[in-house]
Amino acid sequence: MxxxxxxxxxxxxxxxxxxxxxxxxxxxxxxxxxxxxxxxxxxxxxxxxxxxxxxxxxxxxxxxxxxxxxxxxxxxxxxxxxxxxxxxxxxxxxxxxxxxxxxxxxxxxxxxxxxxxxxxxxxxxxxxxxxxxxxxxxxxxxxxxxxxxxxxxxxxxxxxxxxxxxxxxxxxxxxxxxxxxxxxxxxxxxxxxxxxxxxxxxxxxxxxxxxRRLDLGHLFHELEQTVEAQRRTIRELRERLDAAPPAANAQAFAALIGRSPALARAVDIARAVAGVSSTVLITGESGTGKELLARGIHAASPRAAGPWIALNCATLTESLQTTELFGHAKGAFTGASGARAGLFEAASGGTLFLDEVGELSASAQAALLRVLQEGVVVRLGEHRERRVDVRIVAATHRDLDEHVARGQFRADLYYRLNVVSIRMPALRERGNDVLLLAQTLLAHFGARFGRNLQGFAPEVLRLFLAHPWPGNVRELANVLERAVLLARGPHVELDDLPERFAADAASAAAAPPSAGAGAAQTERERIAVALARSGGRREAAAALLGISRATLWRRMKRLGLG
Ligand SMILES: [Zn+2]
Structure with missing residues (x-):
C-alpha cells in the first residue's frame, strides 16, 4: 500500500x-x-x-x-x-x-x-x-x-x-x-x-x-561498584603514602639549603602547618626565600596535586590587582572583551601565594577579606558569588603591624592572614649557611654556563662570612652568577667579586685583631673555608689545614660546626 x-x-x-x-x-x-x-x-x-x-x-x-x-x-x-x-x-x-x-x-x-x-x-x-x-x-x-x-x-x-x-x-x-x-x-x-x-x-x-525505562536498581549497583573501586584506589594510595612519608616531605623543602637553627625553625613550622589548610603569613627581608618556603608548604600539603599560583601584588596597579585576583565579567570595563576568571578561581583546590601582600589596594583588601571569611569571590561587574577552595600563603617584607597602626592595612584582614606566621631569617643570621649556599650556587651556575669551578679562594669565603648581605640569598646568587662568568682560574678569587667586596676586604685587613671570641671566630672561619673548598669532605679539609681528621672533628665539635 x-x-x-x-x-x-x-x-x-x-x-x-x-x-x-x-x-x-x-x-x-x-x-x-x-x-x-x-x-x-x-x-x-x-x-x-x-x-x-x-x-x-x-x-x-x-x-x-x-x-x-x-x-x-x-x-x-x-x-x-x-x-x-x-x-x-x-x-x-x-x-x-x-x-x-x-x-x-x-x-x-x-x-x-x-x-x-x-x-x-x-x-x-x-x-x-x-x-x-x-x-x-x-x-x-x-x-x-x-x-x-x-x-x-x-x-x-x-x-x-x-x-x-x-x-x-x-x-x-x-x-x-x-x-x-x-x-x-x-x-x-x-x-x-x-x-x-x-x-x-x-x-x-x-x-x-x-x-527503555531507567533501571534505578541497575544504576545504583553501578554507582556502588564505582564508589567501591574509588575507595580501593584511595586505600592503596594512602598505604603507599604511609610507606614513604619522609621522602615526600623532605623534597618539599629541599630547595631551602642550610643547616642553621634559624632556618631549621622556619622549615619546622612550615612543615607542621603544611598538613592543615590555615592561612600562613611569611615575613622576612627581601631575597630570603619566602616564595621557596611557600612552595614547600604547598608541595608538602594535601593540595600538592592542585594548582600553585604565585602573584607579586607590588607589580600590579590597583585596578589590575582586583581584576587579576577576582576576574571580571564581559564588558566590566573598557577593553574587557570577554569574561575572565581570576587567580582565585584558577587556584581553586590548590594554593595561592600573595607576595608583597602589604601592597594590596583598599578594594582588593576588602575582597580578599571576603574570600577568607566566606570562601566566595565575585567577579568585577557581576553579582554572582562563586565558591572557591583556596589556601592562601601571603608574604611581606614590610612591618604589617605598622601598616595597620597607620591605617594603610585593614586590621581585620591582618588578623585573618596572620593565623600562622613564619619569619624567614636574614642570610646574616644563618651563620655558615652562606658557605653551603655559595657551594651549591657555584655548582648550579657552573653547570649552567659550562664552567667547571672547584671552589673559592679562602679570603672570598672569609668575606662571605663577614658580609651583611642586605639583599640576602638573592644577592649571593647575583654575586655568584657574576663570579662564575668572570673567574679565570679554577677558584673564585677576590677579583671576581663586585667592588664593594674589595672595600670590605681592605677594612677587614685594617681592623686590629681581637683576642678570645675573635680567635675562635678565626679558627671557625678557617675550618669552614677548608670544608667549603673540599666540598665538605673532612679528610680533604683536614689535609688543607695540616691537621689530622680526628683533630678537625674535635675542633668542629667544640666550635659547634657541622
Ligand atoms: Zn518539535
Missing amino acids: TAPPAPNGPGFTALRADIEPLLRDFTLGEHDGRLLLQGRRMLVQSARSLGQLREELIHLLGTELARGVLKRYGYQAGFQDGHALCQCHPGLPVEQQMHLGTVLHQKKGHARIETEPEGTHVDLARGVLDIRSRWHDSVEAEQHLLLHGPSAEPVCWTLGGYAAGHLSYLLRREVVAVETTCRAQGHPYCRFRVGFREEMEKHFPGCADDY
Whole structure:
C-alpha cells in the first residue's frame, strides 16, 4: 500500500466521518466525575500544565533524563489510545486504524499533522514503515519556547512518544519516532520520521534508548561498584603514602639549603602547618626565600596535586590587582572583551601565594577579606558569588603591624592572614649557611654556563662570612652568577667579586685583631673555608689545614660546626 491519506487530502472527509462517532463516545460520568472514552478514563489538561511539568522535570532531572521520562509518558498515552481505537472500530484495517490515530492525536490538541508524500513508504505486508511528516503548531514546542526559549535540540518528546506508542500497539512491533527538526529550534514546523526500531536505529543510532525505562536498581549497583573501586584506589594510595612519608616531605623543602637553627625553625613550622589548610603569613627581608618556603608548604600539603599560583601584588596597579585576583565579567570595563576568571578561581583546590601582600589596594583588601571569611569571590561587574577552595600563603617584607597602626592595612584582614606566621631569617643570621649556599650556587651556575669551578679562594669565603648581605640569598646568587662568568682560574678569587667586596676586604685587613671570641671566630672561619673548598669532605679539609681528621672533628665539635 502507499502512504496513508493526508488529513487535509481527499481521504480526510471519510476519516472525519469515522472519527466523529469516536469523539462522540467521550462521556462524562454524571455521578463520579469521570471522563470516559469507550469505558476508559481520559483526561483533558491545559497546555500550560504540561509545560510546567516539563519545566520541573528538566530542572530536577536534567534534559537527558527528563526527555526519557516524557517520551515514555507520551508512549503510554499513544499506546492506550491505540487500544481504545481498536475497541471502537474492531473491523477496521490496520492502515485505517493508523490514520485514525493521527487524527485523534490532532483532535487532542497536540499538533496538526501533515504527511509528506515525498520519502514516505508504507508496505506493511513487506514490513516497510517509513513515514515522514510535518507537525504544525506543536503544543510542546510552544510550551518549551514559552518557558525555556529556543532550544538547540528538538523538544517534542511526549508527541514523538505518542506516535511511537500508538503505532507500536497497532502493529505489534516496536516503532520509533525521531524528530529531525523542531519549531523550538526556529524552524517553521517540526518534522518527524517514524519507522520500525531496527530500521530506524540504522539511521539514528541510539534512537530507541529513551524508550527503555531507567533501571534505578541497575544504576545504583553501578554507582556502588564505582564508589567501591574509588575507595580501593584511595586505600592503596594512602598505604603507599604511609610507606614513604619522609621522602615526600623532605623534597618539599629541599630547595631551602642550610643547616642553621634559624632556618631549621622556619622549615619546622612550615612543615607542621603544611598538613592543615590555615592561612600562613611569611615575613622576612627581601631575597630570603619566602616564595621557596611557600612552595614547600604547598608541595608538602594535601593540595600538592592542585594548582600553585604565585602573584607579586607590588607589580600590579590597583585596578589590575582586583581584576587579576577576582576576574571580571564581559564588558566590566573598557577593553574587557570577554569574561575572565581570576587567580582565585584558577587556584581553586590548590594554593595561592600573595607576595608583597602589604601592597594590596583598599578594594582588593576588602575582597580578599571576603574570600577568607566566606570562601566566595565575585567577579568585577557581576553579582554572582562563586565558591572557591583556596589556601592562601601571603608574604611581606614590610612591618604589617605598622601598616595597620597607620591605617594603610585593614586590621581585620591582618588578623585573618596572620593565623600562622613564619619569619624567614636574614642570610646574616644563618651563620655558615652562606658557605653551603655559595657551594651549591657555584655548582648550579657552573653547570649552567659550562664552567667547571672547584671552589673559592679562602679570603672570598672569609668575606662571605663577614658580609651583611642586605639583599640576602638573592644577592649571593647575583654575586655568584657574576663570579662564575668572570673567574679565570679554577677558584673564585677576590677579583671576581663586585667592588664593594674589595672595600670590605681592605677594612677587614685594617681592623686590629681581637683576642678570645675573635680567635675562635678565626679558627671557625678557617675550618669552614677548608670544608667549603673540599666540598665538605673532612679528610680533604683536614689535609688543607695540616691537621689530622680526628683533630678537625674535635675542633668542629667544640666550635659547634657541622
Ligand atoms: Zn518539535
